[in-house]
Amino acid sequence: xxxxxxxxxxxCLNHFSRVINTIAxxxxxxxxxxxxxxxxxxxxxxxxxxxxxxxxELCQGxxxxxxxxxxxxxxxNEIYLELVPENLSRALKTAQSAKAVKIKLTNKHSPCLRxxxxxxxxxxxxxxxxxxxxxxxxxxxxxxxxxxxxxPDFDVSIYLPALKTMKSIVERMKNISNCIVxxxxxxxxxxxxxxxxxxxxxxxxKDLGNPPWASEDGCQSSAQDRDLQSMAEARIDxxxxxxxxVGQQVNPTKALCNIVSKRIVHxxxxxxDVSLQYxxxxxx
Amino acid sequence: MLSPIPSFxxxxxxxxxxxxxxxxxxxxxxxxxxxxDLKCISCHSVSLAxxxxxxxxxxxxxxxxxxxxxxxGLALRSVNSSRSAYAYVFFSSMFFQHYxxxxxxxxxxxxxxxxxxxxxxxxxxxxxFRCVNVLERHVEKCNIYTDDKDHHITFQLLCRNxxxxxxxxxFQECDPLQAVFAKHMCPNVLRAHSxxxxxxxxxxxxxxxxxxxxxxxxxxxxxxxxxxxTDFTKTMVTEIQLSPDEFDYFQVGxxxxxxxxxxxxxxxxxxxxxxxxxxxxxxxxxGKPVAFSIEDTVLEASFILxxxxxxxxxxxxxxxxxxxxxxxxxx
Numbered sequence: 272x273x274x275x276x277x278x279x280x281x282x283c284l285n286h287f288s289r290v291i292n293t294i295a296x297x298x299x300x301x302x303x304x305x306x307x308x309x310x311x312x313x314x315x316x317x318x319x320x321x322x323x324x325x326x327x328e329l330c331q332g333x334x335x336x337x338x339x340x341x342x343x344x345x346x347x348n349e350i351y352l353e354l355v356p357e358n359l360s361r362a363l364k365t366a367q368s369a370k371a372v373k374i375k376l377t378n379k380h381s382p383c384l385r386x387x388x389x390x391x392x393x394x395x396x397x398x399x400x401x402x403x404x405x406x407x408x409x410x411x412x413x414x415x416x417x418x419x420x421x422x423p424d425f426d427v428s429i430y431l432p433a434l435k436t437m438k439s440i441v442e443r444m445k446n447i448s449n450c451i452v453x454x455x456x457x458x459x460x461x462x463x464x465x466x467x468x469x470x471x472x473x474x475x476x477k478d479l480g481n482p483p484w485a486s487e488d489g490c491q492s493s494a495q496d497r498d499l500q501s502m503a504e505a506r507i508d509x510x511x512x513x514x515x516x517v518g519q520q521v522n523p524t525k526a527l528c529n530i531v532s533k534r535i536v537h538x539x540x541x542x543x544d545v546s547l548q549y550x551x552x553x554x555x
Numbered sequence: 556m557l558s559p560i561p562s563f564x565x566x567x568x569x570x571x572x573x574x575x576x577x578x579x580x581x582x583x584x585x586x587x588x589x590x591x592d593l594k595c596i597s598c599h600s601v602s603l604a605x606x607x608x609x610x611x612x613x614x615x616x617x618x619x620x621x622x623x624x625x626x627x628g629l630a631l632r633s634v635n636s637s638r639s640a641y642a643y644v645f646f647s648s649m650f651f652q653h654y655x656x657x658x659x660x661x662x663x664x665x666x667x668x669x670x671x672x673x674x675x676x677x678x679x680x681x682x683x684f685r686c687v688n689v690l691e692r693h694v695e696k697c698n699i700y701t702d703d704k705d706h707h708i709t710f711q712l713l714c715r716n717x718x719x720x721x722x723x724x725x726f727q728e729c730d731p732l733q734a735v736f737a738k739h740m741c742p743n744v745l746r747a748h749s750x751x752x753x754x755x756x757x758x759x760x761x762x763x764x765x766x767x768x769x770x771x772x773x774x775x776x777x778x779x780x781x782x783x784x785t786d787f788t789k790t791m792v793t794e795i796q797l798s799p800d801e802f803d804y805f806q807v808g809x810x811x812x813x814x815x816x817x818x819x820x821x822x823x824x825x826x827x828x829x830x831x832x833x834x835x836x837x838x839x840x841x842g843k844p845v846a847f848s849i850e851d852t853v854l855e856a857s858f859i860l861x862x863x864x865x866x867x868x869x870x871x872x873x874x875x876x877x878x879x880x881x882x883x884x885x886x
Contacts, residue, residue, distance in 0.1 A: 362791075362793075377785075379789045392797065392798070392801055394797075394798045395798070395800040398797050399795070402758075402791060402794075403787075403792040403793075404791050405787060405789060405791065
């Protein structure tokens, strides 16, 4: 099992740091899956995570100048590691002017990802900052826990409003209530609602647009026959929604959510070279 | 070791009493006062900001500090509760726009003259100098003086638009402690601008408590402190390697690895950045203290930190710097 990668381009480093910062805001601990062409940050929907799950996919070629990966076995050419993304975020935070950043899987006292940052210095030789981030290697028998989640059979799919707007609204709503209702219909309308004993607040969005989903087998999905005005809704933990919105440092190219009435909300945020899916289950 | 018994060494000194604060001398009444004006000219003077940063640096070490005016200038001292860190900042009278520390001579003084100073609670003083950047912009002048009638120090900030903020702080008499540490005997001396040190420390998380400085004649390395029973599966370890030519002055007489507390040091680093004076590091073998100091014509500061000794023991034994009653200013 071997992993070595290097980033030399500052823009790529910046971009990678931002992705890691987003992941760090969403999960205290998560799984990093390394394949020949992609990296995945995965949070599986265990009770410990509050039912929330995450799937983030990056193409390694868009970030790394050098990338060598040898998996656990020839026919299973992948590596699964459990780590604390905040550590990685911290290691990259002070690397913003680096000449090069190398990441390597090593096993000194215990398995860790060694992030070596080469920084410019006043003297002829560079300054080298090394961070050893502890990781746990996940054995192959557990890999099934981390499969890509399938897109749920949703009732409504709708594009999200500007994330910045959504974030400031949700932040204010968070002060009033612990849970928020997201509802949307196939006419491009979405409402964010909170309700307490003394007050209820609703923010209405319209003309958001509904993404066209082609179903694979050609048959009608449950969304097709739906009344265009009928709202699908789910009541979710407002803090989890806020975490998702706060973590977004760059505006995605596409942002949408799929609502399965009273069951789950599936958020999809797409950037040029990163895709992030985040599932928030509905509260009872 | 800390010498707990106050010893009055003043008989040995040729000089007259250097601590004219008879105000705090319980047995005699006297007219005593000191008054210091710190003038802050918002366009270019940073003296108030520097003073504020000194208070902040003291705050990192302890909850209280000793405000000790002597005729040559004003000394601030603090010691942490475990006696493993000692901070000393001295502003010469020239640092201030006006400095006056006087005492009326008493005809009947016969008893031993205690060298006393004022002990102030940091929590009371810090709010005055809370936002140092704001201070520079809004405060035109700062007066510090005592009142001979009661045990109070007054900090008076004369701000823009005619606003005057007056803070009266009660103090306690205290015997100023001084660390005895012979810097010039240290075989290892490094000197660098505070920016370099700040650039190094930024890589450690703010929660990082202890840091190890390791030197050989060809290599300098700062790393997070780990010991045999550190749980490496949970701890992130950071290490920074530099070349000796990054330092303005580099002398390594003996290969050494000293471990000290980063938290207290950060105060000095922030303070020295405000003054732009290079920081000198004097140290020896593990177990002996390490001194971080800055010095220029109008001020000097020393932070002396105990280091972990080499003995492999459960409780890291710390040899604190020796403290003794105020005799002379720090060597």
